Amino acid sequence: MKKTLLAFTLLLPALSIAGVYNCSGSGFIIDIAGMPLEMKIVGNGFNTMVTNVRATSNFDTIITGSTLNPPSSLKVTIKDSSFGNPGDSFKGNLQVSTPEEVKEYRGLNCIRGND
């Protein structure tokens, strides 16, 4: 039991930065994983996996996708054009586009994961 707990304690920090990015702020937690590319969004009425996830990198890294419940199209813009090193932190924005409005959430903090 002790060994399990120890293993878990050691694994936890690694798991928390697993994936491509982990973004938080403005009431959201967004986990982005690669291979396959997946995104999960929690907060402000969302608690769902995002579909149609696509990533592009130009001046920034941009990850887009959509959700059905609630219906929305999402765009996470991470101010990291170079896919920095694991553990690096970057500023991010989230655009939530819905039938009701287009809302911009600024000041997300995104930590680069291991993927």
Place this chain on the structure above:
Amino acid sequence: MKLSAIIFCLLFSFAALSETKLSVDLAIDKLQYQKPPKGVGKAGSLIFKSANVNNNGIVLNVNNVNKIFDSQIFVRPTFLGFTTQFGDYGFSLEPNSVINSVNQTELLNSKLILDDNQLNVSGEFLSFINIDSSIKLRTFRLYCQNLSDQNSPLPSDSPANDMVSNCFRFLTLNGNYAPNNEAAILEFENKDKDTGDKLFLNAEVRSFDVRKNQVSANFKAARSVSNDSYFISADNLNLSCAKDEDLKEMDLNKIKKACLNELKIAPLKASIVDKAAKTNFNLDIKDLTVLDKIAYFTLNSGSFSDTVSTTTISNLMLNFQKETETDLLDLIQVLKDCISYTRLSIAEIKNTKPDEKDSAVKNILVNSSNGALLVHAEAKYLGIKAKVTITGRIALDEAQRQLNITVTDARLPMGINSVKLLMYFLKKTIVSKNISINSNIITVSL
């Protein structure tokens, strides 16, 4: 839905490119477009605040701070060009591009987001004006979402077509141009090329939603005018109806057919005014439902006025057969179905004429089945309450646009059984411009 395609194509046309990955985020102050004569030449202007475009990896982020990107539009059948102070840019168009079908359009103070997942356009004003039709939207938001996942077929080489097909599966139109703006204002005008019939529709749209197999609408108010003489108006119109899941293009007949075969309209008050015939209907509708080939119509009350009298109806319930092909807006087709199967009950019909005593018929029940007709009613005549049962046949003369009711049996009060006596009383009471009686046949002109 065509709207979304046109907005998209008008602003950007990338159809000529081999890959079609595209994202657009625009803030537009004013776009004016007028197709030049012969389709070649100056075509308007574009004034915008900012543009963020990623077209197959070519990224353009413009903040048009000093208006140096304000553009004049130039068009050819296969090219859309923009000229600015600093230089020119432009896009190739497909010869069959939807932009070539646009005659005139205007967009004011609007924001547009378009990418793989969505079209989201909100604005103060948008218009499309063609020779025979026009559509105008004020203080609106239009949102279409891509419902397909990554396992779905790959996007076609036309982002416009892809977005249109998305809009046929998930579209919302509402007034969310600004917070607390309750409704979008929609104006639609059309002149039928064949008949010359004119239609004008004005609606305050709280929401209009297209989903996979359903269309629903919530209008704060709706008014229509046909041929400048036939006015229909309704407040708080809520309706939902079925939609063909595979709908991929704007096929009005297909949309109408699916909708009229599975329809639900919530309670509403409506009025219909025919200026030419000088008639006026006021309806307090409780329910209108079409389901499984039966139409259900319930009226709390209604009144019908012409130049000489007013007829009021209370508590009407009508069920009738509705064949799949029947157009509910075509009276002849509806009557044809009604003759096959109808159940009608009306608590009271009252007729008021100036300088005459009111006349009323109560507890009316009408059944028709394959042309056989049975009517029960209670009428007051000379102060005496009289229960009447009429049996007969009903037939529709489509060519003459006439309904012919042949009375074969009539049971009158005090055990009297006389068709002749019934026809005598009916001649005194119901004969009018549209209703005539000859022997035992009542003819109603439609």
